[in-house]
Amino acid sequence: MGERVVIAGDGQMALVLAAIAAGGGHDAAIWCPLPGQAGPLRATRRSERLADLELPAGVRVSETAGEVLGDATVLVSAIPAQFARATWLRLAADTPTGVGMVTVTKGVEVGTGMRPTEVLRETVGERPMAVLSGPTIAHELALHKPAIMVAASADPAWAGRVQAIFSQPWLRIYTSDDPVGVEVAGAAKNVIALAAGMVDGLGLGFNAKSALLARGLAELVRLGVAMGARPQTLFGVSGVGDLATTCFSPEGRNRTLGEAIGRGEPLERALGATKSVVEGVETARSLHARARELGVETPIIDAVQRVLFRGQAPSAALRDLMGRVAGNERID
Numbered sequence: 001m002g003e004r005v006v007i008a009g010d011g012q013m014a015l016v017l018a019a020i021a022a023g024g025g026h027d028a029a030i031w032c033p034l035p036g037q038a039g040p041l042r043a044t045r046r047s048e049r050l051a052d053l054e055l056p057a058g059v060r061v062s063e064t065a066g067e068v069l070g071d072a073t074v075l076v077s078a079i080p081a082q083f084a085r086a087t088w089l090r091l092a093a094d095t096p097t098g099v100g101m102v103t104v105t106k107g108v109e110v111g112t113g114m115r116p117t118e119v120l121r122e123t124v125g126e127r128p129m130a131v132l133s134g135p136t137i138a139h140e141l142a143l144h145k146p147a148i149m150v151a152a153s154a155d156p157a158w159a160g161r162v163q164a165i166f167s168q169p170w171l172r173i174y175t176s177d178d179p180v181g182v183e184v185a186g187a188a189k190n191v192i193a194l195a196a197g198m199v200d201g202l203g204l205g206f207n208a209k210s211a212l213l214a215r216g217l218a219e220l221v222r223l224g225v226a227m228g229a230r231p232q233t234l235f236g237v238s239g240v241g242d243l244a245t246t247c248f249s250p251e252g253r254n255r256t257l258g259e260a261i262g263r264g265e266p267l268e269r270a271l272g273a274t275k276s277v278v279e280g281v282e283t284a285r286s287l288h289a290r291a292r293e294l295g296v297e298t299p300i301i302d303a304v305q306r307v308l309f310r311g312q313a314p315s316a317a318l319r320d321l322m323g324r325v326a327g328n329e330r331i332d
Contacts, residue, residue: 002026003027004074010037033079088119130152152177178233184224184234
């Protein structure tokens, strides 16, 4: 018998995961967080957020939590980091006790510095938790192009169950017992991707972009280890793999927004032009604060934070980075 997989959210990854679960023989449902979204999606089976994907006929779609959450055996949170707390507090009364959860959110909550699994535990209580992440552009997943993800949990049995639900011939899923590392990598790589996009917008070429990616990885590792991650995780699929995809894919939301800012577009106008939440923006604020608390050196994250929230021009931020004293190359 298949699982009953309920996905909270109707963004790109929520749509893809619902289709994957249904394709694997599971009962899948999507809960839409905003009024007026469920009807059109249910009727057309398509969303303007991901034009290449048509939801299988069996996927239920509702904006009424009680209609879909009550019989879930697996709950997936595909809610952006800054909205996850309010959303799951709203859903708590309809959330079955003890049912395991999976988060695909790639961000850190502003103010608390909490990772998505920490926010979920505060809102819906202790239960099996897993993080599902990796270098996964939703458009490519919708077309069934080969991809790899990681299902990470402190509970090996739960990680294995998540792996089984979402594995496909074209989607290989590894398991990990380092959810902290997978979460930190997923959040930090979005901030580095904003910087990579700014390099694109400034027209600085691949030498500069590759250098930024390499030094961004060093920051990701330093900060991740300080937050409790294992270095091996950060050098793996969910770390350097996801970082590379996000920084170089023309479809990456964070890279695309950074490119617009690099060309001189104001942040609010650039955000207004996208149909999806760009997690790296608020995560830049969160990780900048978290790094200061932990005493971790993160010059690229700091530069992105200055550009986004303190009005520094991208070209000036780059000059500051290039003007730093060059010592021995180091990761730790």
